[in-house]
Structure formats: C-alpha cells, structure tokens
Amino acid sequence: MSRPEQIAPPEVFYNDSESFKYTNNSRVMKIQAQMTDRSLELLNLNNTSDLFLIDVGCGSGLSGEILTERGFQWVGLDISPSMLANGLDKEVEGDLFLSDIGNGIPFRAGTFDAGISISAIQWLCNADSSNADPKKRLLRFFNTLYSSLKRGGKFVAQFYPANDNQIEQITSSAKTAGFQGGIIVDDPESKKNKKHYLVLTAGVSERQINLKGVTIEQKNENSKLKSKSKRQVETRKEYINRKKELMTKRGKKVANDSKFTARKRRPKF
Amino acid sequence: MKFLTTNFVRCPIKACDSSPDSFPLKFQDTTLIQEEQDFNPQFIAAMLERLDWPAVVSVASDLGNNSLPSLKPENISWEDQENSQLLKDLHTLLLETKIVEGKMVCRNCHHIFYIKESIANFLLPPHLAS
Numbered sequence: 001m002s003r004p005e006q007i008a009p010p011e012v013f014y015n016d017s018e019s020f021k022y023t024n025n026s027r028v029m030k031i032q033a034q035m036t037d038r039s040l041e042l043l044n045l046n047n048t049s050d051l052f053l054i055d056v057g058c059g060s061g062l063s064g065e066i067l068t069e070r071g072f073q074w075v076g077l078d079i080s081p082s083m084l085a086n087g088l089d090k091e092v093e094g095d096l097f098l099s100d101i102g103n104g105i106p107f108r109a110g111t112f113d114a115g116i117s118i119s120a121i122q123w124l125c126n127a128d129s130s131n132a133d134p135k136k137r138l139l140r141f142f143n144t145l146y147s148s149l150k151r152g153g154k155f156v157a158q159f160y161p162a163n164d165n166q167i168e169q170i171t172s173s174a175k176t177a178g179f180q181g182g183i184i185v186d187d188p189e190s191k192k193n194k195k196h197y198l199v200l201t202a203g204v205s206e207r208q209i210n211l212k213g214v215t216i217e218q219k220n221e222n223s224k225l226k227s228k229s230k231r232q233v234e235t236r237k238e239y240i241n242r243k244k245e246l247m248t249k250r251g252k253k254v255a256n257d258s259k260f261t262a263r264k265r266r267p268k269f
Numbered sequence: 270m271k272f273l274t275t276n277f278v279r280c281p282i283k284a285c286d287s288s289p290d291s292f293p294l295k296f297q298d299t300t301l302i303q304e305e306q307d308f309n310p311q312f313i314a315a316m317l318e319r320l321d322w323p324a325v326v327s328v329a330s331d332l333g334n335n336s337l338p339s340l341k342p343e344n345i346s347w348e349d350q351e352n353s354q355l356l357k358d359l360h361t362l363l364l365e366t367k368i369v370e371g372k373m374v375c376r377n378c379h380h381i382f383y384i385k386e387s388i389a390n391f392l393l394p395p396h397l398a399s
Contacts, residue, residue, distance in 0.1 A: 096388045
C-alpha cells in the first residue's frame with residue numbers, strides 16, 4: 001500500500017497534477033463520499049440547517065459538497081494550494097483557507113457546532129522539516145480545535161494511521177487538549193477497507209455520538225508485555241538496584257547500598 | 270471569503286493567542302463582490318446569537334460600510350414575520366458579501382495575511398510557526 005505521507009509533505013505532494021487526479025478519480029470520490037457520510041452519521045447532528053461546521057483538510061471540497069447537500073454552512077482548511085484551486089474551479093459553497101493545521105486553527109472560541117476531517121490528520125504525525133515537532137503540532141492542532149468548537153461540540157476525523165503508535169499519539173494529544181472520545185474502527189477484519197475514525201466531544205453534548213452497531217473493546221494489557229515495556233523506561237539506577245536485589249535473593253555477595261550506589265564515577269576519581 | 274467568516278477568524282500566531290487584539294483582524298485594500306445565495310432565515314437567526322457585534326461593525330467600517338447600528342439586534346426569532354426584512358438584510362451582509370482580494374492585518378503582531386481569489390492565506394513563515 002502506498003503512503004503519500006512518506007513521499008513528500010502535503011503541500012508538495014498534492015501538486016497540480018496530483019490534485020487533479022485525486023479530485024477527478026471516481027473511486028476516490030466514492031470512498032470520500034462514503035467516509036463523509038459515515039462521519040456525519042457518527043456526529044449525529046440534529047437535522048436543522050442552522051449549523052456551522054469546519055472541514056479540516058478539505059482538499060478540493062469533495063467532503064464539503066456533501067456538507068452543502070445536507071444544508072450545512074462550512075469553512076474548509078487545507079495546506080495544498082493546488083487542491084484549493086481545484087475546489088475553486090468546482091465553485092464549492094464553503095469558505096476556503098490556505099492554512100497549516102499544525103500551526104493551529106485560526107478561529108475564535110466557540111465558532112463551530114461540529115467538525116469533520118477526512119483523510120487528513122495522519123499528515124500531522126510526520127515531521128516534514130527540521131524544526132517541525134509532530135507532538136507539538138498535534139497538540140497545537142487539538143488545543144486550537146478544542147477552543148474553536150462550542151461547548152458540547154463534536155469532531156469526527158477519519159484518518160489512515162501508519163501504525164498503532166500514531167493512533168496512540170493522536171488520541172493522547174486529543175485527550176491532553178481536553179477532548180473526550182476514542183477511536184472507532186470500521187471493518188476491522190479487512191486490511192483494505194479498514195477505516196479509523198477519531199470521535200471526539202468537547203464537553204458534554206446534548207445529542208450523543210451515534211454509536212449504533214459499534215462494539216466497544218476493552219483494552220486488556222498483557223502483564224508480560226507490561227513488565228517488558230516497564231524495563232524499557234527504567235533508569236540506570238533502577239536497573240542496578242533491581243539486579244542487586246536479585247543477586248541478594250540468590251545468596252550472592254553484593255556491595256552495601258549507599259548514596260554512591262549507581263552514581264557515575266567522575267573522570268577526576 | 271464571506272463576511273460572516275470575518276467575524277470568526279483570528280490571528281493564528283501562537284504569541285497572539287492570549288491577546289484580545291488578535292480579533293477581529295483589520296481589513297485593508299479589499300475588493301468585494303455580491304454573490305446570490307439561498308436565503309435561510311433559521312441559520313441567520315442562529316448565527317446572530319453567536320456574532321460578536323462590535324467586530325461586525327468594525328469590519329464593516331473597514332470595508333466602507335458605516336451604516337450599521339452600534340447595538341446588536343436582540344431576541345430575533347426566525348419564525349416571526351416582522352423580522353424577515355432584518356434577517357434578509359443580514360443575509361445580504363453576512364453571506365452574499367464576499368471579499369475576493371485584500372489584506373488582513375493582526376492588530377497585535379501586525380502580521381499581514383493576504384486574501385487572493387477569495388482564499389485567505391494563513392500559512393506562517395517558519396520563524397512564526399509554533
């Protein structure tokens with residue numbers, strides 16, 4: 001499976017020819033439409049036409065067109081000028097912004113009722129330049145997103161994580177920013193059609209997220225794995241003390257513990 | 270960019286987050302067009318509650334419209350016939366007025382963001398990126 005994230009930064013990858021291909025490919029259009037519909041289903045918005053939405057990583061407005069069809073007013077952000085130009089050609093209804101979401105969502109507090117994002121936020125996990133720190137960019141994104149949503153606002157983002165680590169990174173940043181929620185995986189058995197949705201709420205919402213047909217999995221951490229990962233993070237001092245304890249248990253002669261135990265010997269010694 | 274959106278955008282630079290001056294942005298050298306949109310009184314009434322009226326007035330005067338009342342119309346119900354003219358006027362202002370070209374200046378850090386072909390450019394130079 002090819003991963004555009006590993007080829008080039010988004011504003012470079014989606015150049016004129018790539019954006020044109022993307023926007024006019026009927027297969028891409030179909031999948032994007034399905035994912036947008038699914039995201040809206042998860043959002044469970046009430047069907048009044050007085051809502052204001054944000055589309056993060058709107059691209060050429062494939063998802064935006066569906067929002068317009070449903071009668072929502074929306075604003076879209078994207079980092080690729082060519083994608084936005086394609087959107088302009090299609091005369092999408094929403095306002096388009098050329099903006100890097102890793103630098104924050106440039107809207108004041110309580111602007112949006114809800115937000116969606118289709119195949120975009122996995123880009124944030126990549127460091128595309130020497131001074132970009134994915135962790136900081138993710139946190140900046142979720143912090144500003146949290147404040148730009150009204151209280152009880154909901155956000156659903158479909159994304160393509162490269163590995164479990166990225167899922168963990170994204171969910172933990174979202175939780176640090178104050179969001180509640182988790183990941184929904186559609187079609188978990190299929191390798192090709194598996195889709196990840198990050199579902200978040202900012203505060204308590206009147207209308208809950210639509211969790212129909214979703215089975216909630218409890219994380220059962222293997223104790224063996226736990227001790228293994230524990231070992232990876234232990235310090236040198238902890239390591240030496242653990243080994244000493246083990247050796248005394250086995251009846252070996254071990255040096256007495258003192259304040260100098262596990263300290264580094266300076267070169268002057 | 271629709272006039273409505275001007276009431277929500279703020280300076281994306283991290284240092285301006287805590288400054289009240291980062292909203293609203295100051296609009297300069299703008300070119301406007303009027304584009305017809307479907308009239309949806311329910312949406313206008315809902316947005317009216319969310320609008321920051323002093324910002325609406327100040328942006329409107331940036332764009333050369335000084336005729337707005339300084340007080341926000343309150344308790345507007347979209348089902349009420351009396352309000353239909355007011356909501357229609359607001360619709361013309363908020364959704365049908367579009368900024369096609371222009372500059373937005375942050376009142377705090379004085380950074381200039383450009384609007385071209387109705388797309389606002391909020392990309393930051395590397396030294397300002399957070």
